[in-house]
Amino acid sequence: MTETAPTPLRRNPDYVRLTGGQVVEAVGSGMTGMALLLLTFELTGSSAQAGLVSAAYGVGHLAAGLPAGALVDRWDRRRTLVVTGLLLAVVMATVPIAGALGTITFGHLLAVALVEGCLASFIWPAGRAAIKTIVPPEQLGTAATVTQARMSVGSLVGPALSGALFAVGHVVPLVTNAVLYALAALGYRSVRTPLPAPERTPDASTGLLREIGEGLRWVWRTAPIRDMVAIGMVLNLAANGIFTVAILALQRDGLPPQGLGLLESALGASALVGALLAGLLLRRLRVGTVTIAVIWSMVVLLALMPLSPSVWWVGALGCAVSLALPAVNAGVGAFSLHVTPDAMQGRAGSASGFVSSAMMPLGIGAAGFLLEHWGRTPALLTYTALLAVAGVLVSASRHIRTIPRTDEFARLPQAAASA
Structure with a gap:
């Protein structure tokens, strides 16, 4: 009895929708670091303060990483991706709004980087769990290479796009970033395969x-x-x-x-x-x-x-x-x-x-x-x-x-x- 070859991932609609959202999110994430670095230096004229804002993302990501993983195992994975994407869009949007009001401060930009790092800690484990559900085991290698490619696209395209848009207007990269995060959330929302929270055994830890x-x-x-x-x-x-x-x-x-x-x-x-x-x-x-x-x-x-x-x-x-x-x-x-x-x-x-x-x-x-x-x-x-x-x-x-x-x-x- 011959085995049926699995459907190519490009014809797996939910994988395409999930990956589309992740690519858009990766470009947005790649833009943020450069955008906040340039804006902080423009605002303060201090390389040290610009460096602190850049470091704040890593601090947030490190601090929230372990709790985020535990919470992802409690929550519906698709809802986690959608809500996190929308929250990231809102956080990014606060900067151009403050720019329009003339109230951007160093503390605001530091907080944006820190919160973005915390929220990003939910994206990776939730997306990983979603791929495990959507992709057959024999195609996980292909999916993993696509993950590597989208990360490379984000790190390659994001900073360059951010620098080009900064020349147009200092808050334009963050406006774009907010839009990209919202579009990523829509991509996650369009996934139809149920991605529920895992079933918990009666003796599972609750703390x-x-x-x-x-x-x-x-x-x-x-x-x-x-x-x-x-x-x-x-x-x-x-x-x-x-x-x-x-x-x-x-x-x-x-x-x-x-x-x-x-x-x-x-x-x-x-x-x-x-x-x-x-x-x-x-x-x-x-x-x-x-x-x-x-x-x-x-x-x-x-x-x-x-x-x-x-x-x-x-x-x-x-x-x-x-x-x-x-x-x-x-x-x-x-x-x-x-x-x-x-x-x-x-x-x-x-x-x-x-x-x-x-x-x-x-x-x-x-x-x-x-x-x-x-x-x-x-x-x-x-x-x-x-x-x-x-x-x-x-x-x-x-x-x-x-x-x-x-x-x-x-x-x-x-x-x-x-x-």
Whole structure:
């Protein structure tokens, strides 16, 4: 008896509607950081205050991440996406309204960035859970590559569009942003597949802190996820440190802001191409094989970074890494999505993201210190050694080595909700 091939995702109307909303939301999110940065500097003339507004988004996202995941596991996922999109639209709209009244303040912009970070913490786990419901297991790899592509589109298009609109009018990017968030909410609202809150067992925890703890314990007790998160911590620490050292060194050596902007655009374009190619790779090779090969390729490529301080050399190596990394993110992300039960999607996703990203601030923050006190080459080699540790860990993990091709995920069981 032959198996019927699944309907292509492009012909899955609810997936198209959900993804359409997510793409629009990603562009809006990509616009916000640049828009608030430019507006804050225009208002205050202070780079420090502009930096604080930029940091406020990350603070909000980090602070709300774990509670948001637990609440997403209590709430209807479609309603969560719609309401969050509308709230983001309202928050963004307060800035042009204040501009029309002549009452924009630094505190207002700081609050907008902080609240946006908090609200964005609900979008990712709710969208992740929605994809798990709408997409068949054997197509999760394809869906994950699309997720990588839309993130790349948002980071590539959003800042450039924001800068262009800022030249038209200082609050025009935020007007546009509010409209985009509202359109994203409409896209989420048009999804017809029910996305209800998971059924809760009679003995399920009722306190928010207990539910957050359940998510963290589930990640720890589920061996493949635990290995991924641990390796992600080391990888984020090392990779962010390397690129921060390289960029700070370029700034120190006199590269103008336009050059840094072009470098960032090149890295974003490479990530987009990598996301588009990742699906082909993941259908032919085991996710475990791809993960090990890409991480060791990163070690080799970034170990070459000290050979030249040239922006062309930094850009070439950075683009090569950006081209390869989406395949790992998509493959590992799809596997995690498949093995995580619906009742744990919000908490597990938020807990994994929170823990794996916990070392990023240290990697970025220490980069400047190491560059100033040790110099460019020792700082880069220090972070490369940490990256090699990630390579050793991923090679040693049986749980990661044995992850199959994404089209074979349907044969894999889910982890127990209680792990």
